[in-house]
Amino acid sequence: MAYPGIRAAVADRRARAVSVSRAIHADPELALREHRSSALLQDWLRDEGFTVAAGVAGLDTAFVGEWGTGRPRIAFMAEYDALPGIGHACGHNLIASGGLLAAAAVRAELERTGAAGTVVVIGTPGEEGAGGKVIELDAGVFDGVDAAMMFHPADRTILTRRMLACLHFDVHFHGVAAHAAKNPADGRSALAAMLLFFNGVDALRQHAGDGSRMHGIITDGGQAPNIVPEHTSATFIVRDVTLERAQALAERVYEVARGAAAMTGTRTEIVPTSPPYAHLNSNHTMAARVGEHLATLGHPHEAPSPTDGTGSTDAGNVSLAVPTVHPFMQIADRGTPGHSRVFAQASGTERAEEAMVAMATALAGLGWDLFTSPTLLAEATEEFRAGGHDPAAALEAVIA
Numbered sequence: 001m002a003y004p005g006i007r008a009a010v011a012d013r014r015a016r017a018v019s020v021s022r023a024i025h026a027d028p029e030l031a032l033r034e035h036r037s038s039a040l041l042q043d044w045l046r047d048e049g050f051t052v053a054a055g056v057a058g059l060d061t062a063f064v065g066e067w068g069t070g071r072p073r074i075a076f077m078a079e080y081d082a083l084p085g086i087g088h089a090c091g092h093n094l095i096a097s098g099g100l101l102a103a104a105a106v107r108a109e110l111e112r113t114g115a116a117g118t119v120v121v122i123g124t125p126g127e128e129g130a131g132g133k134v135i136e137l138d139a140g141v142f143d144g145v146d147a148a149m150m151f152h153p154a155d156r157t158i159l160t161r162r163m164l165a166c167l168h169f170d171v172h173f174h175g176v177a178a179h180a181a182k183n184p185a186d187g188r189s190a191l192a193a194m195l196l197f198f199n200g201v202d203a204l205r206q207h208a209g210d211g212s213r214m215h216g217i218i219t220d221g222g223q224a225p226n227i228v229p230e231h232t233s234a235t236f237i238v239r240d241v242t243l244e245r246a247q248a249l250a251e252r253v254y255e256v257a258r259g260a261a262a263m264t265g266t267r268t269e270i271v272p273t274s275p276p277y278a279h280l281n282s283n284h285t286m287a288a289r290v291g292e293h294l295a296t297l298g299h300p301h302e303a304p305s306p307t308d309g310t311g312s313t314d315a316g317n318v319s320l321a322v323p324t325v326h327p328f329m330q331i332a333d334r335g336t337p338g339h340s341r342v343f344a345q346a347s348g349t350e351r352a353e354e355a356m357v358a359m360a361t362a363l364a365g366l367g368w369d370l371f372t373s374p375t376l377l378a379e380a381t382e383e384f385r386a387g388g389h390d391p392a393a394a395l396e397a398v399i400a
């Protein structure tokens with residue numbers, strides 16, 4: 001990658017990027033409560049000359065930074081929430097710091113050369129289950145954005161990995177309390193209903209489509225052993241290769257809950273806990289450009305597999321609204337599981353920081369290309385308008 005201006009701008013900011021990444025990593029904050037991480041990122045943007053609006057879309061920890069004027073408007077997304085109990089096991093410290101590093105480098109180059117356009121940095125809280133990006137999309141935060149980008153850390157480098165659509169919801173059962181020894185016949189057990197629900201979902205699993213996932217935890221298992229449980233609850237996720245399929249599968253899971261309630265004389269209640277996450281529609285035009293930049297920086301990538309294990313992201317919803325690229329960057333040995341304690345540790349290493357800087361450089365390269373090459377932006381937009389890529393068709397092609 002030639003781009004001496006971009007590379008110099010990245011080098012000038014590398015120390016701050018590493019320190020911001022380390023600070024966020026050392027102070028993990030949960031979804032929609034990322035106050036210190038959000039403030040740290042906003043401070044950096046202000047120091048870079050961005051105008052920052054905090055608390056956008058009614059979310060305290062969301063923000064938008066802007067620099068420049070007019071079109072194109074190219075957005076860099078930053079995530080900064082951690083996972084309960086295991087900290088930055090998704091490496092969002094690297095996403096946040098790498099995203100700002102890329103945006104700041106592009107801003108510096110726009111200023112140096114006088115090229116036109118607006119660099120937008122969107123602080124997107126609560127990716128781990130709260131759907132911050134979906135709330136921001138609905139509030140119009142992404143309006144007028146011509147293209148958006150971000151990356152996730154991973155155990156391998158892939159430009160267009162599929163991501164599953166998913167629905168997050170709580171399942172409640174309401175029973176009747178009674179003395180568990182003296183008056184059991186007067187009680188109706190919400191715990192019995194919950195156990196049947198989990199077993200029913202396991203029975204459904206064999207008959208759900210390839211690539212689907214259904215998993216949950218019990219968050220309230222009853223009140224005391226000598227009381228027939230009056231209330232139980234679980235928090236649950238249903239995923240599938242497309243949003244349409246995930247919604248259809250969730251309906252079958254709700255029916256299992258209703259069946260469990262019928263069997264036990266209890267009542268069930270399903271409460272969505274976030275907006276639905278869509279599958280990711282990666283923009284291949286932009287992804288190819290990221291791959292070229294990464295290659296010149298000495299980072300090869302591998303071909304995606306439609307059967308590779310994967311998660312979900314609210315960047316999926318963004319990808320259905322604007323041309324979006326979301327590559328994965330290797331920061332740890334192959335086989336290191338995501339959302340694990342090992343991955344949390346890996347996200348704070350020098351190896352991860354090195355990878356973050358390389359990916360930020362490649363994304364800055366793509367950003368610069370989008371600002372200065374109307375042809376590239378037109379091609380990316382054309383691909384997006386044509387409907388992009390259907391993950392269900394890709395999976396069926398492999399399984400057949």
Ligand SMILES: [Zn+2]
Pocket residue numbers: 090091092127152
């Ligand atoms: Zn993540």
Ligand SMILES: [Zn+2]
Pocket residue numbers: 089090128311339
């Ligand atoms: Zn995650």
